[in-house]
Amino acid sequence: MASTGSGEVAKQMAGRKLPWSEIIAFVAIAGIVLAGVLAGVLAGASPQGILTNVGFYASIAVIFAVLALGFNLQWGYTGLFNAGIAGFYLIGAYTMAIAITAPAPPIVIGGIPVYPGHLGGYSLPLAVGAILAMFASGAAAAIIALPALRLRADYLAIATLAFASILQIFANNLQSVTGGAIGITGIPKPIEFVSADAPFLNASTIVGIGSAILLVLILLLQFMAESPWGRVLRAVREDEEATMALGKNTFNYKLQAFALGGALMGLAGALFAVTLGYVSPSSSFAPTVTFSVWVMVIVGGSGNNRGAIVGAFLIYGMEWLSVQLKDLVPQNPLVLPPDLQGFATFIVLIGVVVTLTGLLYIVTGWGLLKLRMWAWWLTVIASIVSIVSQLTQFAVVPAYGFPYLIVLPISLLVYFRWVRPTFMQARAVSASSSNESLPPGPPSFPKRTPSMTPRRPVGVTVLGVLAILFGFLAVPGGLVVLAAFGFIVRDTIFYIRIMIIGVLLILLILHRPEGILREKKRVLG
Amino acid sequence: MESSQKSILSVDGVEKAFGGIHAVDRCTLKVLPHSITGLIGPNGAGKSTLFNIIAGLYRPDGGEIWFDGTRIDGLPPYEIVHLGLTKTWQIPHELRNLTVLENLVLAAKNNSGERLLNLFFRPGQVKRDERQWRARGREVLKLTQLDGLANEHARTLSGGQKKLLELSRALMSDPTLVLLDEPVAGVNPALAGSLMDLIEKLRQNGRTFFLIEHDMNVVMNRCDWVIVMHQGRRIAEGRPETVKADPAVIESYLGG
Numbered sequence: 001m002a003s004t005g006s007g008e009v010a011k012q013m014a015g016r017k018l019p020w021s022e023i024i025a026f027v028a029i030a031g032i033v034l035a036g037v038l039a040g041v042l043a044g045a046s047p048q049g050i051l052t053n054v055g056f057y058a059s060i061a062v063i064f065a066v067l068a069l070g071f072n073l074q075w076g077y078t079g080l081f082n083a084g085i086a087g088f089y090l091i092g093a094y095t096m097a098i099a100i101t102a103p104a105p106p107i108v109i110g111g112i113p114v115y116p117g118h119l120g121g122y123s124l125p126l127a128v129g130a131i132l133a134m135f136a137s138g139a140a141a142a143i144i145a146l147p148a149l150r151l152r153a154d155y156l157a158i159a160t161l162a163f164a165s166i167l168q169i170f171a172n173n174l175q176s177v178t179g180g181a182i183g184i185t186g187i188p189k190p191i192e193f194v195s196a197d198a199p200f201l202n203a204s205t206i207v208g209i210g211s212a213i214l215l216v217l218i219l220l221l222q223f224m225a226e227s228p229w230g231r232v233l234r235a236v237r238e239d240e241e242a243t244m245a246l247g248k249n250t251f252n253y254k255l256q257a258f259a260l261g262g263a264l265m266g267l268a269g270a271l272f273a274v275t276l277g278y279v280s281p282s283s284s285f286a287p288t289v290t291f292s293v294w295v296m297v298i299v300g301g302s303g304n305n306r307g308a309i310v311g312a313f314l315i316y317g318m319e320w321l322s323v324q325l326k327d328l329v330p331q332n333p334l335v336l337p338p339d340l341q342g343f344a345t346f347i348v349l350i351g352v353v354v355t356l357t358g359l360l361y362i363v364t365g366w367g368l369l370k371l372r373m374w375a376w377w378l379t380v381i382a383s384i385v386s387i388v389s390q391l392t393q394f395a396v397v398p399a400y401g402f403p404y405l406i407v408l409p410i411s412l413l414v415y416f417r418w419v420r421p422t423f424m425q426a427r428a429v430s431a432s433s434s435n436e437s438l439p440p441g442p443p444s445f446p447k448r449t450p451s452m453t454p455r456r457p458v459g460v461t462v463l464g465v466l467a468i469l470f471g472f473l474a475v476p477g478g479l480v481v482l483a484a485f486g487f488i489v490r491d492t493i494f495y496i497r498i499m500i501i502g503v504l505l506i507l508l509i510l511h512r513p514e515g516i517l518r519e520k521k522r523v524l525g
Numbered sequence: 526m527e528s529s530q531k532s533i534l535s536v537d538g539v540e541k542a543f544g545g546i547h548a549v550d551r552c553t554l555k556v557l558p559h560s561i562t563g564l565i566g567p568n569g570a571g572k573s574t575l576f577n578i579i580a581g582l583y584r585p586d587g588g589e590i591w592f593d594g595t596r597i598d599g600l601p602p603y604e605i606v607h608l609g610l611t612k613t614w615q616i617p618h619e620l621r622n623l624t625v626l627e628n629l630v631l632a633a634k635n636n637s638g639e640r641l642l643n644l645f646f647r648p649g650q651v652k653r654d655e656r657q658w659r660a661r662g663r664e665v666l667k668l669t670q671l672d673g674l675a676n677e678h679a680r681t682l683s684g685g686q687k688k689l690l691e692l693s694r695a696l697m698s699d700p701t702l703v704l705l706d707e708p709v710a711g712v713n714p715a716l717a718g719s720l721m722d723l724i725e726k727l728r729q730n731g732r733t734f735f736l737i738e739h740d741m742n743v744v745m746n747r748c749d750w751v752i753v754m755h756q757g758r759r760i761a762e763g764r765p766e767t768v769k770a771d772p773a774v775i776e777s778y779l780g781g
Contacts, residue, residue, distance in 0.1 A: 228630070228638030228655055235620050235631050242618035245580060246632045247606030247698060248639070256641060303622075523676045524626045524659055 021517050025300075025310040032317035033057065039324040048200050055203030057320045062210035063271045064316045067289075068296045068308035069221055070264030076302035076519075077225055078257040079237030080149075083157040085293045087164030088262045090171060090285040091140050092133040092269020097184040097279045098122070099129035104179070104186070116175035118184050126190060126274065133270035134263040141262025142255060149254050156258075164287065171281035183280025187273050206275050213271070214309075217264070221305050226522070233257050234303070292316070301515025310517055318500065344485050351481030358474030365467030368460050375464075417459055532591075533558040533702055533733050534579070534610075539588030539598070541571075541578055548574040550757030551588070556702070556750075561724065561734045563748035563765070567778050571757040572737045573615055576704050580612040581605040593701060607634060611695040612704035615737070617687035621680035625671060628679050628690060629662035630655075632697035662697065668723060669693045670716075685712040692720065696727070705736035709743055721747045741779075745769065753778060 033054060040050035067085060074080045082088075103121030107114045124132075140163075148159040171178045178184070190209055193201040224230055235243040236250050244250050273279050292315060300311020367375025532555035541549040549571040556562045564572050577583045579590055581602035590598040597605050611632075620628050630636070636658055637643045638651035666672040669689045674682065682690060688711060695703050708724075709717035721743060724734055738744050744751060744765060751768045753761040755777045761768055768774055 224641070224644060227644050228636050228651070229641050229644060231623070231627060231631060232639050234623060238620040238622055239618050241582060242614070242620065243631070244602045245582065245606065245612060245614075245618070246694065247603045247611075247634060248631075249601070249603050519622065521624060521676070521678060522627060524624065524630070 022306070022310075025314065025516050029310070029313045029317055032314070032321050036317075036321050036324045039321070039328050043328055048197070052200045052203045053324070055200070055207045057317065059203065059206045059210050059271075059275050060320070061313045061316045062207070062214050063268045063275065064293065064296060065214055065309045065312035066217060066268035066271065067265055067293045068300070068312040069217055069305060070261040070268065071293050072297050072302060072305060072308040073221065073225070073233075073264065074258055074261035076297060076304070076308065077230060077233040077237060078254060079153075079240075080145075080254060080258050080261075081153065081157045082160050082258070082261065083290060084144075084160030084162075084164030084167075085265055085290040086285045086287055087160065087167040088137040088141060088265035089269040089272070089289060090164070090167050090281075091137045092266030093273040093279045093285070094171065094178060094184070094269070095133040095136040095266065096129045096270035096273040097187050098177075099124045099132050100126055100274075101184060101187055104184070115182060116180050118175075118179035119177040126188070130267060130270040133266045135266075137266025137269065138259045138263030141265075142259040145255055145258040149251060149258065161287075164285075164290065168281055168285055171285070178281070181281065183278055183282075184273075185278040187277050187279070189277065190274065210271055210275070213267070217267075218305060218309065225305065229253075231522075237303075292319075297515075299515055301517035301519065303514075303519035304517055307515050307517035307519075311515070314516075347481060347485045351478045351485065353478070354474050354481065355478030358471040358478055360471070361467045361474065362471030365464040365469075365471060368464035368467065369456070371456055371460065413459075531558070532556055533593055534735065535589075535591045536575070536579065537589045537591070539575070539578060539590060540586045541574055541583060542586055547757050549578065549585070552754065552758055554752050554759050554762070556733060556735050558701075558733050559728060559731060560750055561728055561736065561748050563744045563751040564735065564737045564754060565739070565744055565751060565768075565778060566754035566760075570754040572754055573706055575754070576612055576706055576737065579605075579704060580610065606698060606700075609699075609701040610704070611698055611700040611702075613688075613691035613695050613706055613708065615706040615710070617684075617691050619679035619682065619687050619690050621678065623679055624676050625666065625679055625682070625690060626659065626662050626675040629665060629693055629697050630658050632694040633658040633661070634698045658697075665693045665696050668696070669720075685716065688712050689716075689720070700732065702733045702735065705734060705738075707737055707739065709738065709740055717743070 036057065037050055037054060040053060045053070067089060070088075071082060071085055074082050098118065098120040099122050101118075101121045102123050104115070104117050106117035144159055144163055145156070148156040171183075172181055174180075189202055190205050191201075195201070225233070232243065232248050232253050235246070235248070236253055240250050272284065276284075293312075296311035296315045297308050298311070299315060300309065301307025364375055534556040536552060536554050538551045538553055539549055540547070540551055552571065552575060564575075566572055574583065578585045578598070579592075581597065581600055581604070585598050588598065589596060592605070592608060592610050595608055597608065597610070600608075620631070623631070633639075633654075635654075637647060637654045643651055663672060663675060666675055669692055671686065671689055671693060674686065679687070679690060688708065692705070692708060695705070705724075709720055712720060717740070725747065728734060736748070746765075748765055751762065751765050752759055753768060753771070753774050755773075760777065761771045761774050763771070769779070
């Protein structure tokens, strides 16, 4: 009886609903690629050039996807925060480069060292190099994790962050091993083409190999993560102490997940070395790589492998697209003196900040009207943003900073008079109601966090409406500034990219803190 | 219930201090096999701390703990579980984003699929074990009347249902001794009654229960031995009716 009942529930849950999240994610990625192609067409690139470019997108996105899969295994499944993704990536890339290149002795011309050479040059096959890269990064992850995992969770983040920074410094300075600032060049391609089509053929091979590896990884990780083993990882993420009390040696599981995640990052590094043909301690291994991967996993949806991959293709896609669009933006037709160029950049930045702030105000106002708990925190953030931008703007356009001066005291007044008491009362109510004892009965499905109380104080209404009004004033204002000054600044597209990604992140985190693709419920048969 | 009988759990002079507070202060007690032993005492007496020490979650500052002929103080919690001692939490530690059945299957002992290499080299064994543990999980859920919720997220359960989930998980690994930290707090009276009936039945099957409880009905009617703790020490023990009449217990706990 009961089992058929739960079977029915499962059937209802599976439903006949279309997988909208997946469809939206797929359309978004396809849209990014199409927009990039269109930009290429408009810029007058050759068909083969455009395809090579798309191939470049695909090959780098695959690398990020592998990084994201590794981080998802550590963070999404096991709850281990890795702040040194770039470091494991670097180890993989350098190991691969050292393993598969030909020997490179130092070059000295006329007594002056031109190239310091680098370790090895063992001319090993690519596959062996990739396996070595995985081993090196995995071992590094295990060595760091051994002491750090025994401590509180934050120590792991600190240790990995330091590790990544140290590695970048090593890569730069340990010349005899890494080739110093020049790095390691002449990394062989999987197949050496000599025809005129070489760039295109190279890109195609890399994409093919990368996709095949990614596919195998997806299948493998899906199998592992959805097994009883993966279930223990998720249990550790939820509550390590409880998992230990259930008889699991949680340390072992954390170590395995962290080392395997590190090995995946090493594989990504190996792919990167082959894709680019050289490695150097450049921005490729800077902390920004780590941050990008965090964003990819969080936006895509942590705790499920689809989410990590979708996140990688989406976020890297935005970056790639913005580079494609950059060629379309008419280059500065006026030759501005450097100081004027700087001034114009400053104005553009203000446009970005004002637009973002305006959007934040609209969202905050809506949340306040709906009496959502997060709305207050957004008010605080908006106030901080407004203070900062106010200070910068008074220097240039005093009138623009003026509205903030009015909004800030009003919001503080309203907070202490109405908002805080309302939320405190609501919190007390919800705390007392969660303790009540209920007999086992039919399950309830809370759709989202219930709003606080049905009654909304006047002050909150006023603040919410004001915030929305102000937002609707600020957004067009900021956009007008952008439109007016954007074209004279070369890097406008870069700022706009940051803005768009910022807006997407804010909206996403508000609406779906769990990311685009949710972690699915595992219904056991 | 004479002290000459061989005990299944013996706590001997166990100490634990948090800063300057002696939560457990040279506490000595014994739990006899196949008994339902109650542990009572005022709030802050050190009962939950003692349970956490026995289960291996806290390391004692001194003293010895013996379970079934093995010295267990200092052992990690997962090894103690494998010896046959499980505990439930006073505040439910449900794994929120896992389903109820997943919560239970996780309590399985020696589930071969939980070892990474077995997934690749012994897939048949993994499949068999998993099927068997799922079936066992459903059985236990039927006992605790949670079977209708098997595939719901644990976070959607009510407070009382989470208590039941705790008990179900503890029963999964077929333990010889179960430490229950306030098993019926927050559970409605009818369900609390059937829960205690269940515990009584399981005791007759050979298990031992050691439980902290503030519900005097449960303690007086269901326990066959009661230990009273106060300020980290055992101040009295005996049959429920004896303990009830003990002046020290009345003063510190039951009240005039």
